[in-house]
Amino acid sequence: MQQADFADLDAFTAVARARGFRAAAGPRNVSASSLSEAVRRLETRLGVRLLNRTTRSVTPTEAGQRLLERLSPALSDVALALDEVNAFRDSPTGTLRLNVPVVTAKVTLPRLIPKFLAQNPGVAVEIVADDSFIDVLAAGFDAGVRYDERLDKDMIAVPLSGPQRFVIVGAPAYFAAHGRPTHPREVLDHACIRHRFASGASYPWEFEKDGEVIRLNPPGRLTTTDSDLKLAACEAGVGLLATFEDFAAESIAAGRLETVLADWLPPFSGPYLYYPSRRHMPAPLRAFVDFVKAERGA
Template structure:
């Protein structure tokens, strides 16, 4: 098969996995129009439509799904064959594609990625930050980052960062007007600011102390998908906010927010890097796993 044919097949696979030209283009660092043209060439060559295109989504046709199922392992074998050449280099080369939650992209990755790239000049990194729970491998990522309750059972998981914790905060003005809760159940009498995830879920606030766990749904005065808005509203006295400690540390230090019920909010295990159990790992992923393990060991000594 000619090189152009292979490139078109690869483009089709990327678009079909990502369920969209723009999403695939972001992962591949190419233009959406170039992927669209590649798919059109392939469809013209095969004489059959491979993708159903609407303004909202891109999905494989029956023929496209059959082709995708046959292509995926073949392209994986090609990628593995090319990656084995990395064993003959002084340092790994290639692209590492990661799917991570927004909190990890804001709090953990800024500390890790610049150092990793400095140590591995031949590696490029693509990070997509989102809170949707997708099949990261089917979507074309090398690995994902999730918390332990969301990890797939057949995956290898490596701790990416140390323990984290939630904090329940409010503004001094809010507490002056409404008082401070002294027990988790009292938050039901307070206004709250709730975070909504892309799935539409708004998770309950969870408190734990002396073996007792409470899951509460306080009344929401404001519900948002934007963390910056939530923190600003909390500082303005709209209500209580439960969020990651890292997001409100500066506001607490500056006196704009104050924490309550911290004895009911113990630390929990941090995020994990997870990837499939397989004999041959892509060189960039192998380098990142080794890097993460070394960083965690350094943090513990």
């Protein structure tokens, strides 16, 4: 097989798994047009259409699906063979591709990634901060980060941090003007700042105390996907905000925000690095897993 043939097969596999040229291009650090050209070249060589393309979706044809099913194990074997050679190096080389929630990129990874890169000079890291809960493996990532309730059961999960907490915060001026809620249900009488995920979902605020669980959907005076905007609006007195304690820690310490209902907000498990259960892992991922475990004292 010529080198160009292998590259085109690899491009087709990436696009078919990700169900899109742009989705496949990002993790591979190439342009969507280059992947499109590679697939067209392969289709011309084989004389059969492999992908159905519309303005909204890219899906394999019947022939494309059959080719994908046969190619995937073979390409995985090639990748594993190269990684076995990589294991003989003094330090791993290659690229680690991670898909993580936005809050993990802002709160947890800044203390981990610089140290990991310093210890592994041959590894490059690509991180996409994304709250849409895509199939990260199909999209070409080596691993992802999720919270406990979002983990697939057939994945290996390694904790990235200790327990975390949500807090309800507001500006001192807001509390002076509107008072402080002393029970979760009183939140419904306040202006609130809500988060909207890329999927369009806006999850309820959850409180728990002495076995009682209360879930509320307070009215949103401001709703946004941007965490920085939420925090700035809360500091400006727009309303109450439910957010990660670590994300608001600096504002709380500086007195720009104050917490309420702390006894209704117990800690919960922090984020987990997750990846498929398999005997061989890409060398950069293995290095990162070992690094995370060492940092956590596992």
